[in-house]
Amino acid sequence: MSKQLLVVEDSKPIARVIRQIGEALNYQVTIATTLAEVEGILQGKTDFFAATIDYALPDAPNGEAIACVLSHGIPSVVMTGKMDEATRQQILAQPVVDYIPKENSQAFLYLKRILHWQITNSSTGILVVDDSLAARNYVSQLLKRRNFNVYLANDGVQALERLKQHKDIKLVITDLEMPIMDGIELTNEIRKIYSRDQLAIIGISGADNGMHSARFIKNGADDFLRKPFCPEEFYCRITQNIENLNNIEQIQKAANIDYLTDLPNRRAFFSKAEQLVPQYTKRNMPYCVAMLDIDFLKKINDNYGNDAGDHVLKVMALYMRKHLGSGLLARLGGEEFAVLMYGTDEDQLYTKLDDLRRDISVSQLTFEEHHIVFNISVGLVCNSTEKFAKQLNQAESALYNAKENGRNQMSVFGVDD
Numbered sequence: 496m497s498k499q500l501l502v503v504e505d506s507k508p509i510a511r512v513i514r515q516i517g518e519a520l521n522y523q524v525t526i527a528t529t530l531a532e533v534e535g536i537l538q539g540k541t542d543f544f545a546a547t548i549d550y551a552l553p554d555a556p557n558g559e560a561i562a563c564v565l566s567h568g569i570p571s572v573v574m575t576g577k578m579d580e581a582t583r584q585q586i587l588a589q590p591v592v593d594y595i596p597k598e599n600s601q602a603f604l605y606l607k608r609i610l611h612w613q614i615t616n617s618s619t620g621i622l623v624v625d626d627s628l629a630a631r632n633y634v635s636q637l638l639k640r641r642n643f644n645v646y647l648a649n650d651g652v653q654a655l656e657r658l659k660q661h662k663d664i665k666l667v668i669t670d671l672e673m674p675i676m677d678g679i680e681l682t683n684e685i686r687k688i689y690s691r692d693q694l695a696i697i698g699i700s701g702a703d704n705g706m707h708s709a710r711f712i713k714n715g716a717d718d719f720l721r722k723p724f725c726p727e728e729f730y731c732r733i734t735q736n737i738e739n740l741n742n743i744e745q746i747q748k749a750a751n752i753d754y755l756t757d758l759p760n761r762r763a764f765f766s767k768a769e770q771l772v773p774q775y776t777k778r779n780m781p782y783c784v785a786m787l788d789i790d791f792l793k794k795i796n797d798n799y800g801n802d803a804g805d806h807v808l809k810v811m812a813l814y815m816r817k818h819l820g821s822g823l824l825a826r827l828g829g830e831e832f833a834v835l836m837y838g839t840d841e842d843q844l845y846t847k848l849d850d851l852r853r854d855i856s857v858s859q860l861t862f863e864e865h866h867i868v869f870n871i872s873v874g875l876v877c878n879s880t881e882k883f884a885k886q887l888n889q890a891e892s893a894l895y896n897a898k899e900n901g902r903n904q905m906s907v908f909g910v911d912d
């Protein structure tokens with residue numbers, strides 16, 4: 496269900512722009528042009544996810560609408576044409592999400608980013624580590640306004656426990672001086688477990704000593720804030736660090752995931768399989784490596800078009816998830832797929848793969864007006880003692896065997912050839 500956005504703005508062109516921004520982010524937008532209208536709307540409904548408030552309205556020239564909207568607990572972004580320090584102080588003295596000077600079109604791009612973050616931040620956890628209750632509460636309030644999941648800890652030891660418990664934590668904000676384990680020791684401990692690609696750390700210190708920022712950074716922190724800090728600087732640091740992590744995540748995904756099927760690609764498959772195979776061997780766990788190949792995909796492309804071929808590849812990935820979901824699955828490229836999986840014994844592994852093959856062979860998929868039937872051939876090798884790359888070659892050689900023998904069948908390396 497789309498989230499509700501209240502736009503308080505007396506300028507029609509600006510309200511129209513904000514409406515477009517909100518709708519592009521899937522918000523359902525309600526516009527009010529005066530304080531009286533805002534009050535009327537909020538009498539009937541208050542379940543707005545966010546609001547944008549123009550500082551000066553015809554019947555509320557000095558930001559009176561801000562307090563009105565905030566009193567209903569609605570996270571609010573203030574848009575203002577006034578740039579003086581007194582106005583800024585007056586706005587920041589209230590628990591607003593942010594304020595944006597309406598200087599140029601950048602203001603609306605920034606608003607779009609904030610409204611987007613309000614939605615996405617709810618899946619990001621931030622851990623605040625400080626022995627001072629007042630400091631923890633202050634930082635926690637700032638973060639909650641931005642919709643983050645906030646976790647709290649009194650010292651480094653508690654912080655490490657929280658990190659273990661809450662896998663959504665992407666950022667740790669830690670004070671320097673704390674009993675039991677201080678911020679520098681904590682940063683050190685965290686970096687033994689989490690790389691900078693996985694978790695960001697911001698150090699905070701009130702001490703009037705430039706050395707602390709360098710110590711934090713040298714011990715693995717990503718950033719540093721000196722107390723007291725203003726909310727604007729705080730938010731900039733937080734969003735920059737979270738955005739960095741998100742960008743790294745996206746780059747890693749693009750490098751490791753096949754865009755069409757969302758399965759791991761060849762690179763990801765190799766890197767994970769090379770770790771898993773020695774573990775299976777060491778623990779004497781029965782396992783197999785299999786290559787699965789769609790039969791005559793070229794004909795499907797030629798008869799029904801490449802989009803139909805793409806659809807078959809996606810459906811193949813769905814079948815693999817359904818039958819082999821616990822294994823390490825991959826699309827190696829083209830119409831070739833692979834799985835590394837363990838089981839109770841070779842027969843069980845064989846049966847799982849053959850069930851997948853048979854299920855596909857009796858199914859019919861519909862694409863546009865076409866009803867398409869397709870088959871797969873499977874080559875596998877079980878409990879091979881060779882290096883993983885060699886095992887994949889063995890599975891491929893068994894796959895060729897299955898193709899040679901007429902397709903839509905299984906072939907086991909060293910048994911069926």
Ligand SMILES: Nc1nc2c(ncn2[C@@H]2O[C@H](COP(=O)(O)OP(=O)(O)OP(=O)(O)O)[C@@H](O)[C@H]2O)c(=O)[nH]1
Binds near residue numbers: 803805829902
């Ligand atoms: N639609 C679509 N086709 C692809 C994709 N990747 C590879 N193909 C097609 O898959 C076909 C593979 O052709 P072949 O190697 O002759 O194999 P085949 O037609 O599946 O026949 P066999 O494997 O011998 O049973 C080619 O036509 C490729 O263009 C893709 O991402 N999308």
